[in-house]
Amino acid sequence: MKFNVNPGRPNLSIGPLWPVGTDRTAAWYDRFFPEGTDEAWIEQMRIFDNQVGAEDTGLVEAVQRGAASGALEHGRLLTRTEALIGAFQDMVRTRVEPALDRHE
């Protein structure tokens, strides 16, 4: 699940993300604001948020094309700058490896 709080007026978006295939991910999110938050401000932030999201989609889909191509076995993380990715991948390993072992 993702939880985003952007700068500015109080706001929060929350939503799940899940795999629908090895190369496809579905997601949705709900956005929340205090009652009476200026709609023009919300619209400005929505445009900003959507722009960042569209930029990320292009990046992520390019990683999929390269990583899943079989060209390389793995990548090299920056252990501090990308420390959260390392922690995330450890969480994935912890859940997935025992299940894969059971099926071998």
Next chain:
Amino acid sequence: MGRPQIESRVETLPYSWCADPAVAGAEREEIFRRSWQYVGHLGELDGPGSMFPTQVGGLPLIVVLDRDRELRAFLNVCRHRGTVLVNEPQRRGTIQCPYHAWTYALDGSLRGAPRSKDEPGFDMDCLGLVSAQVGTWGPFVFANPDLEAPRLDMALGDLPDVVAENGLDVDSLRFHDRRAYEINANWKIAIENYLECYHCQLNHPAFVKVIDEQRQRMEVSGLRLSQFPPVHPDAYTDAAPYDVSDSVTTAQYHILFPR
């Protein structure tokens, strides 16, 4: 003394994990279908008998407010032939299958199945809807199909406290809008992109005018992976993409790994 820096291992997961159906199957069963997920908000429930369809990791669910205003969740699948029962938010006294009219009470018990009286060995008591766990944090509703899983507060961990400590009162929030999307990439790649801002200077020119990614704090706590970038000082004076001059001076970007 400064905060100890988080460090990770050097190698990524094998890239084959982004293409291997066996890995995808293990992830679906071990991560997504036995975990708490956000499924909607309390504003979608308008009194006893109101319900809305949702999903957890691709499993269809219904969230229902029963006659006693108790929040319930069930697999949204008829025990007869597997039809999805509820396709849109509604308010009614029962849950009725649109295929053969099997009818369930709001507590999930089967109350009627046409022609079943003539059916030998038909046990209504064994054919109720399959329950899921449901819980709330502020206006947010979460569900978990695994009845054996730890309760919601265990899955949320310290996230509610962290959000509150950073100045956001979730009880003051009202639903505004919903957006759904799909990405042509493995789910892990999408999450990993979210978990670093190393790519931001090059790829998000508007974003780096709003937040100061080089001063952001990262945190791992239980299954919570968080980034806290402060507002970029220039955003208060230059033409930021939107007005950031209000109470939220540090952004919060959290991933809660499913539990």
